[in-house]
Amino acid sequence: MTPTQIKPSLPTLTLNVNGKLHSFMLGEGLHEVSPSHTLAYTLRERLGLTGTKISCDEGACGCCTVLMDGKAVLSCILLTVECGEKEIVTIEGLEDPETGELDPLQQSFIDHTAFQCGFCTPGIIMSAKALLVENPSPTRDEVKEALSGNFCRCISNYHVLDAVIAAARKGGGE
C-alpha cells in the first residue's frame, strides 16, 4: 500500500463484559486479542466464559447470541476489536452477582425442561432476555419472532415457548 497518515486501531482494548472491565493488548500473543478474533472466540478463549457456544460460526444458528447494549447480537460475526465501547452481557451475566441466584428466565427454562442437549440454550435464553427487556409481556407470536434466529436440533422449541411466556408472566423481563 502507499503511505497513509491514518493510524490503525489503538494497541489496547477494554471490554465491558457482565459489568466487569477487561483490558487486552492487541496482537498475536497468547493473552492478546488479534484484530481477526471474533467476540465469541474472545469470550470463550480469553475470558473463559464458555457459556456462549460456537456452533455454525457464521451467523446462521444463534448459539453464540449475547446482548450488546441490550440487543441480541451474534458474537461469532462481531470483531472483538470493534466491541470496545459496548456493554456485553453473556449467559454468565444473568445470575444475581451477589446471591448467585439464577435469572427468573433461566429458572423458567429449568422448570419447563426447555432443552434437551442444551447446546443452543444459552443463545435462546439471551435472545429471549433481549425480547423481555424490550417487551415484558410478549405474545406467543412475538416470542416466536424474537427466537426465529435460534436453531434447536432437538426441537426443544415448544417447551422454550412455554418457558419464556411463563417467565414473562412472572416478570422475568425486569
Next chain:
Amino acid sequence: MKNFAHYNARSVAEATHLLAAYEGKAKLNAGGSDLIGVLKDRILPDYPEAVINIKTIPGLNTIEENDGGINIGALTKLVDIINSPLIKKNCPVLKETARTVASPQIRNVATLGGNLCQDTRCWYYRYPDGIGGMIKCFRKGGKTCHAVPGENQYHAIMGAKKCFAVCPSDTAVALTALGAVLTVAGTKGTRTLPVEEFYTPLGNMLALDEMITSVNIPKPDPAAEQAFLKFTLRKPIDFAIVSVASVITLDQGICADARIILGAVAPTPVRAHKAEEYLKGKKLSDDTAAEAAMLATVGANPLSKNIYKLEIVKTLVKRVINSGSCLS
C-alpha cells in the same frame, strides 16, 4: 480467521483514503454479517490486508425527512428501519422488506448499506477454501460459471451472461421499486446513482475507493400501494428464491403508474418493464394481474434446474398486484 490490519475510520474521507491506499486490498466492515463469513471461509482469491471499521463514522445512521424525500444513512441498522415511524408512514414496502432479512440478531447489526453491498450467495462462489480449496469461477476471474452445467436451482433465470449468481439483497428490490438514489463517496468527491443502476453482472458500480453514504427515497405518492413478497424455503435466515416489490398508483381503480421489481432472478434486481407498461391505464383485476405476471417473465432463459422459479415469479407478481398492500 486469518489476520488483517484493522482501522477504525473516523470519517468518510478517512475510510475512502484507506480504501485508495490499499488499492482494493481492504474491505469496509459495518455490521459484519456478510464480511466475517466471507473472511472465515476464505472465498476470495485475494484475502484482504486490512479491514476498515466504518461504524465509527458519526452521522451516517439517521433517517430524516427532507424536501427531496426520505434520507437514510448507509449505516442505519435494519432494525431501526423496521421501527422507524417515518419509514412506516412513507415507504412501508421498505419496512416489510427489512423485516424479512435474516434473523433478529442479524437485523440488530446489519446496515442498509451493507445489505446493498453484500456479496452473492452462489454456492460455487461461496465454497469454503478449507474444504478442498476455493472454487475459481467467472466472478473471481476464472473462465467458467460452474452453475451452468452444475447445481443451479437457485441461480439466475434472466439477465445473466457469464456469471449466473443472483443479487442477494432484498432491500435493493424495494429501493428500486421506490426509485431510490444512492449517494456514493470516493476520494475524488461524491456522486449520486440510482439503485436501479447500482448493480452490474459481476458486482456493483462502486470504484475501489468508494462507499455508499446514504440512500435517498423520493417521497412516494401517498395514494400508491406498496407491496413486497419474498418466497423462501424457511422463514427466518433465508435468502429469497424469488422476491417481488411493487409500487402501484391507482386512480379510481385504474392503474396510473406501476413499478414492479423482481429480486433473486438475475445478477441485478430486474424491472418488469413490459408488465409495468401493460398495467398503465388498465383496471386492475385477476385477468390483468395474470397477464402482467406472464409479461414479467418475458425474456427469461432458465437453466437446467430452475425453470420452477418462473412459476414463483408469476404467482408473486399476481399477488402483489392483487394484494394492493404489504403482506408477508
